[in-house]
Amino acid sequence: MDRANLPLLLDLLEEKWHEVSMHQGKHGKVLLFEVNPYSPPMTPISLGYLAAFLKKHGFETKIVTISEYGEHSLNSLSRLIxxxxxxxxxxxxxxxNILYVLGLASFIKSLNSEIKIALGGPQITFMPSQALKEMPMIDYLCRSEGELTLLTIAQAIAGGHPFDSLKGVTFNYQGEIVETEPLVGLEDLDEYPSPHLMGLFDYTQVEEVIMLSSRGCPYNCIFCYTPQAFNHKIRFHSIERVIEEIKWVLKKGKNRFWFADPNFSFKAERVHQILDEIIRHELKVNMWLETRVDLINEAMMKKMKRAGVHTIAYGLESASEHVLKIIKKRVSLDQLRNAIKLAQKYEIEVELFSLFGLPGERFVDAVKTLEFVKKQGVKIQGNSNAQQMQLYFGTPLTRNYARYGIKPLPDKRPAYISIGDRYETDTMTREEIEKIKALWRQNSLDRGKRVVS
Amino acid sequence: MIDKCYLKLSPETPFEPIFNLLSNLKIFSDIYVFADDPLELSPQIFKLAQGIRDFLSQYSFCRIYLHLVHPFRPDLNPFYTQLTEFTSAFNIEGYNHQCTPRFIIFPVLTHIPNEQEMLPFLNFLEDQFMPPSLIVDASHDASVPQMIERLFYLSDPDPIVSLGQHELLLDLTEMEYPDERLTSPCMVQAVIDERGYVYPCFRAYQTKTGGVKLTEGYIEDKLFPPTEMCAECKYRTLISAGPALEKRVQGEIHFELGLSYFDQAAIEAALKHFNQALALVSEEDKSEVYFYLALCKANLGEYQNAIELLQRANIWNYNAYFYLGICHFNLGNYKRAKDALIKALEFELPFEDKISIVLYLASAYKEIGEYSKAISLLKNLVLFSPEIKEIYNLMGTCYYKTHQYQDAIACFEKAIGLDPNSAIDYANLCLSFKAIGNKEKAILYCQKALQIDPTLSFARTAWEELNS
Structure with missing residues (x-):
C-alpha cells in the first residue's frame, strides 16, 4: 500500500502536455487500428512507431486498440470515427485478424466512403497483389517499411492526389492493380521517433510493456517471415535510446518489459552494454527476451540475470536434427541443451518455441520434440505450447511448398489468406498432425479446461 | 456501451429492441439466455439465434458467445441439432484461420440429475455441439463428468445473479490488491427480466432498482448503474468467495474501500472500513491505515484522537504535518500548529496544497500575534493566487491589528471585489474606516454588512458605537 502521497502536479501536467501534443496535426488525421481478437490488450508497438513518425511529419494520429475485451460497441466505434x-x-x-480487419474496413467505408484505408503488417508485405480485387474496401497495401510507406500515402491524400507519388504501395486504381517501387527503411533506427518517449502509449491496461531494440533477422529459417521482410538484415536502436525508453516506462510505473527483437543478443557487445547500463543505473526491471541458442554464453547469461531477465525464449522448432537441417535452423540439439542448462543454472525461466507439421518431419519426430521439451524440464505452457507450423505469404517454404512436401488441403480460400495450417505433408497425414496437436494439449499445463469458483 | 447481456426468456420477450441493443453491446461480448423450458421456448431461442447470426453476418468484426442456461432434459438432442444451423457458417468462416468462431452457443445446465441419466446427452453435446457447463450448488459432490467445460457455482437461488456474481468474481480475482477498479463502477450490463425490464447490472436487477422497460426506445442512455452500491457489491462478491481469500487481501480490500469512501467524503463509511482493515493487514501496512484513520478523525472534528493516530502512523509527509497543524490549530495550540505547518512547507508539494497550508500558517501567526510574519507569507501567496478572497481577508486583519489601516482597507476592498456578498469584509472595512476617523464611510460599510447579515455581532456593536 502506498497511497499516502497524492499524485504530483508535475506528473499530471506532463500527461496533459502529451495529450495536447497528440493533436497538433497540420496536414490531416490518421486513425490506426490494432485488432487482437484473441489476446488481452498489448502495447501496439508497431502502430506506435507509425503514429510517432506521422506525428513528427505534422499528422494528427490516434491508435485504437481492440483486444479480446472488445473495447468498443458498434455505436461507439461509429461515434469515434x-x-x-x-x-x-x-x-x-x-x-x-484479417477477417476482423476487412469487416471493420467495410464498416468504416459505410460510414464515410471518402476515408482511404491502408493495410500493412506481416499478412500484407507479400500478399499476392490480385488479392486486392477480393478486398474492394481496401485502397492500399503497404509493402515496404511501415513508417515511410504510410507517410507517402498520408502525404498523397493531404496533397489531394491520393494515388500519385506513392512508394512501397500496391493499389487498385480503377480496376487496375498498380505496383509502386519499394522503399528502403532508414538504416539508423533512432531516426524513427520513439512512441514511448512521445507518450503515445497508455500503459494502464497492459501488464507488460513491449519494447523493440532492433528490427530484422539475418538468418534463413525457411518458414519465417521476418528475414524475408527485412532482407536478411538487422538494424538497431542505440543503447542510449533503449535505456532512455526503459527509464521512461519505469517512471510510468511499469517494470515488466517484453523485448520483441527476434534475436536480442545478436550483437554480444551491444547486449553487454545494455545490461551494464541497466545495472549501473540500478533500473529495477523484469525482462522477457528471445534469442538463438548460438548467441548466448555464460558471461552474458550471468549478466542477464543480474540485470533482471526473468525469462529467455529460444526457437527450438524441432528436436530432430534432420528436420532442423531441412528448415535451415542451423543450430544443433547440443547447443539447445547447453543454452537451456545455462539459463536454468542462473534460474532464468526458459521458453521454447516448437512447431509440428514441419517439412520432412514424421510423427515420431514430432513426438521426439515433445519428449525433448519435457526432458529439459521446460514447463509446457504459454509460449512453450507447440503450434502447427503456418505457411505465411512470402516465406521460402510457401513459395516452394511442393518442393518441401507440403500438400495444401483442397479447401477454397480467398486470395488474401495464405495456406496457414491447412495442409498435410509427405511425411505426416492430417490425422497425425491432429494427433500430435492433441498430445501437446494433453501435456500442457495451461489448457484451462475447467474453471470452478 | 453495454458489457454483457443477461436475458430471462419468456414467450412475450420483445425481440426488436433486443436486436437494437446489439449495436450497443461490446463488439466481442457474451449473451446469457435463461430458459426454464428450452423446448417450449425454442421458437424464441431460434429467433434470437437467427437475429444474432444476421447481425454477425453484417458486421464481420463482431463476436458473440451465446450461453444457453436451462435445466437438463433428456430429449434436447434435436433442439441442439437445429441450433447448429445458426452457427455452422461461422465454423468455417475465413478459411478456418480464426482461432475461434465468431458465433458459439454454449449450453449451461441447471438442475442436474445423476451422471448416469445425463451421460447420453453429455456425450451428444460433446460430439455434435459444444461440451456443456454446469451450475452446481454447495451440496454437489466433486465428481463431475470429464466432458464438462466449466462449472458455475450457484451462489444465489436465481441463476442470473449466480452467473453475474461468477463473472464479477472472475474479474475481481484477476486484480492485484490494492486496485482502484475495486471501488470504481462496473460497466453497464443489460439484465432483462421476464417482464421485459432492463437493469444496468445484476445487483440492480436483484434489488429491482433503475429498471427501464425494454420497449421504451433507445435505452442505453437510460441505464444507470447504482454506482453507490458498486464498491459494496464487489466487496460482498469477493467475500462470498470465502476463506479462499487471504486475510491480508481482505484487509487491503477494506483499505481500498476506505479510500474510496474517504475520496467521496463519506467519512463514517471510510472509518468503518479503515477500522476493519486495521484488524486484517500486516504489521507493515498498519501505518498507512493509522494515517487514514487520523485523517477521518480530523474530518470528524476529533482532533486529539487524530493527533494520536498520526503519531502512531509515524508517516511524516506533508499531508501528515498539514493535518497535525490543523488539529493543533483547532485545539487552540497555535504554536504547535505553526511548527507542524512550517514542517509541511519544507516538502516539495503541489501548489494547490501549498495554498491551504500557507493560509493555515498565516492564521496561526495571527493567533499568536506574529502579524508581520503572517503578512509576509500572504504577500507572497497573493502573487500566485490573486483570486482567493480569504488571503485578502486574513492579510487585511493582520494589517488592522498592526494599525496599518490604509493597507487593511485596500485588502478588504479586494476581498469585496472578489465576493461582493462578504458581510465580514464590509464590517472589517467599517472598522478600518472608523479607526482612521472616516465615520461617514464607516457607517456606509456597516450598513452594507448588516444588510447582508443582520446577525453579525461585531458589526452591530460598531453600528451602536458609530451612532452613539
Missing part, C-alpha cells in the same frame, strides 16, 4: 474524422485509416494485419 465520425468525431475523429480521419482521411486515412491503417490496420496492422495478420492471418489471424
Amino acid at each position: 465520425k468525431e475523429f474524422d480521419p482521411q486515412l485509416v491503417g490496420f496492422s494485419t495478420y492471418q489471424r
Whole structure:
C-alpha cells in the first residue's frame, strides 16, 4: 500500500502536455487500428512507431486498440470515427485478424466512403497483389517499411492526389492493380521517433510493456517471415535510446518489459552494454527476451540475470536434427541443451518455441520434440505450447511448398489468406498432425479446461 | 456501451429492441439466455439465434458467445441439432484461420440429475455441439463428468445473479490488491427480466432498482448503474468467495474501500472500513491505515484522537504535518500548529496544497500575534493566487491589528471585489474606516454588512458605537 502521497502536479501536467501534443496535426488525421481478437490488450508497438513518425511529419494520429475485451460497441466505434474524422485509416494485419480487419474496413467505408484505408503488417508485405480485387474496401497495401510507406500515402491524400507519388504501395486504381517501387527503411533506427518517449502509449491496461531494440533477422529459417521482410538484415536502436525508453516506462510505473527483437543478443557487445547500463543505473526491471541458442554464453547469461531477465525464449522448432537441417535452423540439439542448462543454472525461466507439421518431419519426430521439451524440464505452457507450423505469404517454404512436401488441403480460400495450417505433408497425414496437436494439449499445463469458483 | 447481456426468456420477450441493443453491446461480448423450458421456448431461442447470426453476418468484426442456461432434459438432442444451423457458417468462416468462431452457443445446465441419466446427452453435446457447463450448488459432490467445460457455482437461488456474481468474481480475482477498479463502477450490463425490464447490472436487477422497460426506445442512455452500491457489491462478491481469500487481501480490500469512501467524503463509511482493515493487514501496512484513520478523525472534528493516530502512523509527509497543524490549530495550540505547518512547507508539494497550508500558517501567526510574519507569507501567496478572497481577508486583519489601516482597507476592498456578498469584509472595512476617523464611510460599510447579515455581532456593536 502506498497511497499516502497524492499524485504530483508535475506528473499530471506532463500527461496533459502529451495529450495536447497528440493533436497538433497540420496536414490531416490518421486513425490506426490494432485488432487482437484473441489476446488481452498489448502495447501496439508497431502502430506506435507509425503514429510517432506521422506525428513528427505534422499528422494528427490516434491508435485504437481492440483486444479480446472488445473495447468498443458498434455505436461507439461509429461515434469515434465520425468525431475523429480521419482521411486515412491503417490496420496492422495478420492471418489471424484479417477477417476482423476487412469487416471493420467495410464498416468504416459505410460510414464515410471518402476515408482511404491502408493495410500493412506481416499478412500484407507479400500478399499476392490480385488479392486486392477480393478486398474492394481496401485502397492500399503497404509493402515496404511501415513508417515511410504510410507517410507517402498520408502525404498523397493531404496533397489531394491520393494515388500519385506513392512508394512501397500496391493499389487498385480503377480496376487496375498498380505496383509502386519499394522503399528502403532508414538504416539508423533512432531516426524513427520513439512512441514511448512521445507518450503515445497508455500503459494502464497492459501488464507488460513491449519494447523493440532492433528490427530484422539475418538468418534463413525457411518458414519465417521476418528475414524475408527485412532482407536478411538487422538494424538497431542505440543503447542510449533503449535505456532512455526503459527509464521512461519505469517512471510510468511499469517494470515488466517484453523485448520483441527476434534475436536480442545478436550483437554480444551491444547486449553487454545494455545490461551494464541497466545495472549501473540500478533500473529495477523484469525482462522477457528471445534469442538463438548460438548467441548466448555464460558471461552474458550471468549478466542477464543480474540485470533482471526473468525469462529467455529460444526457437527450438524441432528436436530432430534432420528436420532442423531441412528448415535451415542451423543450430544443433547440443547447443539447445547447453543454452537451456545455462539459463536454468542462473534460474532464468526458459521458453521454447516448437512447431509440428514441419517439412520432412514424421510423427515420431514430432513426438521426439515433445519428449525433448519435457526432458529439459521446460514447463509446457504459454509460449512453450507447440503450434502447427503456418505457411505465411512470402516465406521460402510457401513459395516452394511442393518442393518441401507440403500438400495444401483442397479447401477454397480467398486470395488474401495464405495456406496457414491447412495442409498435410509427405511425411505426416492430417490425422497425425491432429494427433500430435492433441498430445501437446494433453501435456500442457495451461489448457484451462475447467474453471470452478 | 453495454458489457454483457443477461436475458430471462419468456414467450412475450420483445425481440426488436433486443436486436437494437446489439449495436450497443461490446463488439466481442457474451449473451446469457435463461430458459426454464428450452423446448417450449425454442421458437424464441431460434429467433434470437437467427437475429444474432444476421447481425454477425453484417458486421464481420463482431463476436458473440451465446450461453444457453436451462435445466437438463433428456430429449434436447434435436433442439441442439437445429441450433447448429445458426452457427455452422461461422465454423468455417475465413478459411478456418480464426482461432475461434465468431458465433458459439454454449449450453449451461441447471438442475442436474445423476451422471448416469445425463451421460447420453453429455456425450451428444460433446460430439455434435459444444461440451456443456454446469451450475452446481454447495451440496454437489466433486465428481463431475470429464466432458464438462466449466462449472458455475450457484451462489444465489436465481441463476442470473449466480452467473453475474461468477463473472464479477472472475474479474475481481484477476486484480492485484490494492486496485482502484475495486471501488470504481462496473460497466453497464443489460439484465432483462421476464417482464421485459432492463437493469444496468445484476445487483440492480436483484434489488429491482433503475429498471427501464425494454420497449421504451433507445435505452442505453437510460441505464444507470447504482454506482453507490458498486464498491459494496464487489466487496460482498469477493467475500462470498470465502476463506479462499487471504486475510491480508481482505484487509487491503477494506483499505481500498476506505479510500474510496474517504475520496467521496463519506467519512463514517471510510472509518468503518479503515477500522476493519486495521484488524486484517500486516504489521507493515498498519501505518498507512493509522494515517487514514487520523485523517477521518480530523474530518470528524476529533482532533486529539487524530493527533494520536498520526503519531502512531509515524508517516511524516506533508499531508501528515498539514493535518497535525490543523488539529493543533483547532485545539487552540497555535504554536504547535505553526511548527507542524512550517514542517509541511519544507516538502516539495503541489501548489494547490501549498495554498491551504500557507493560509493555515498565516492564521496561526495571527493567533499568536506574529502579524508581520503572517503578512509576509500572504504577500507572497497573493502573487500566485490573486483570486482567493480569504488571503485578502486574513492579510487585511493582520494589517488592522498592526494599525496599518490604509493597507487593511485596500485588502478588504479586494476581498469585496472578489465576493461582493462578504458581510465580514464590509464590517472589517467599517472598522478600518472608523479607526482612521472616516465615520461617514464607516457607517456606509456597516450598513452594507448588516444588510447582508443582520446577525453579525461585531458589526452591530460598531453600528451602536458609530451612532452613539
